Amino acid sequence: MKILICYFSGTGNTKRVVDKFASCLEEKGNSVVVRRVEQPFNENLEEFDLLGFGYPVHAFNAPKIMLDFVKKLPKLLKVKEAFILNTSGEPLKLNNISSIKLTSLLKKKSIAVNNEFHYVMPYNIIFRHTDKMAFRMWDTAQKIIPLDVKKLLNGEKTKLKKVFLGRPVAHLMRIEHWGGRFNGKHYKMLPECVKCGCCVNICPTKNITIENGELKFGKKCIMCMRCSFLCQKNAIKIGFFNKWKVNGAYNFNNPNDTTEDMHKRYCKKAYERYFADCEKRIAEENAL
Numbered sequence: 001m002k003i004l005i006c007y008f009s010g011t012g013n014t015k016r017v018v019d020k021f022a023s024c025l026e027e028k029g030n031s032v033v034v035r036r037v038e039q040p041f042n043e044n045l046e047e048f049d050l051l052g053f054g055y056p057v058h059a060f061n062a063p064k065i066m067l068d069f070v071k072k073l074p075k076l077l078k079v080k081e082a083f084i085l086n087t088s089g090e091p092l093k094l095n096n097i098s099s100i101k102l103t104s105l106l107k108k109k110s111i112a113v114n115n116e117f118h119y120v121m122p123y124n125i126i127f128r129h130t131d132k133m134a135f136r137m138w139d140t141a142q143k144i145i146p147l148d149v150k151k152l153l154n155g156e157k158t159k160l161k162k163v164f165l166g167r168p169v170a171h172l173m174r175i176e177h178w179g180g181r182f183n184g185k186h187y188k189m190l191p192e193c194v195k196c197g198c199c200v201n202i203c204p205t206k207n208i209t210i211e212n213g214e215l216k217f218g219k220k221c222i223m224c225m226r227c228s229f230l231c232q233k234n235a236i237k238i239g240f241f242n243k244w245k246v247n248g249a250y251n252f253n254n255p256n257d258t259t260e261d262m263h264k265r266y267c268k269k270a271y272e273r274y275f276a277d278c279e280k281r282i283a284e285e286n287a288l
């Protein structure tokens, strides 16, 4: 099969998942093209047998950049099947509603979502998970992805269960798209900034410029956190959400990290359930 996966990833978690998914699909003899939505796009969707869409959950929705990308796609001549891959920082069932708007936009383009796969990955906002937790999340995702690929290729349909009133809740939470732009105007350069230009170059919406030696933040912020997360000097204040800032890439290869987990009680039950469900699936697969 020829498969195209279009994705957005603010800080790299979704990219990891998409790359792993793509390599598992390739191992099974498929040819896979992977495209970031913020880059020039000239693929002809009609040429692909299956489409994939990947994104990080933003306020229980797909990020605006992902929805805008789909709005610009041409309507296909014949209905094409698709799957969704998403990552989120917490394993709450409410995150399952994030695909509602995206799925309905895709439907308008004659793209039918038959499968949704979700992976918990470390937060890039709110608080920093420990490297030990990041290792566990990524290790789990790497073991689950081949099982999901198997399901997908076997033609099994798997949609994530949506909570009651999911549609209006997701609709309401899309205030984040407007809020991101508003908050983005309040991003500030801190004195630690060395004007390396990294944030200017990596911003997916080209929202950051350097004018007269100062960073300027425009009106197109989508709150993906890429600039502040990857800033080597931790020199960006993220407006009203600065207390929730997470700076610096995770080390996903540090299972023996001994940093004290300051947030071990946060959504404890949901994380335990997520890992237990995944471990059960892995054990069942190994027993086959």
Ligand SMILES: Cc1cc2nc3c(=O)[nH]c(=O)nc-3n(C[C@H](O)[C@H](O)[C@H](O)COP(=O)(O)O)c2cc1C
Pocket (backbone or CB within 6 Å): 008, 009, 010, 011, 012, 013, 014, 015, 055, 056, 057, 058, 059, 060, 061, 087, 088, 089, 090, 091, 092, 095, 121, 122, 123, 124, 125, 223, 224, 225
């Ligand atoms: C603006 C914003 C909103 C977010 N909202 C949610 C959310 O509603 N639920 C959740 O579990 N995680 C949420 N997250 C966390 C991300 O979904 C998570 O860290 C994801 O793996 C980041 O992926 P990326 O590195 O590909 O951007 C949010 C992150 C950002 C930046």
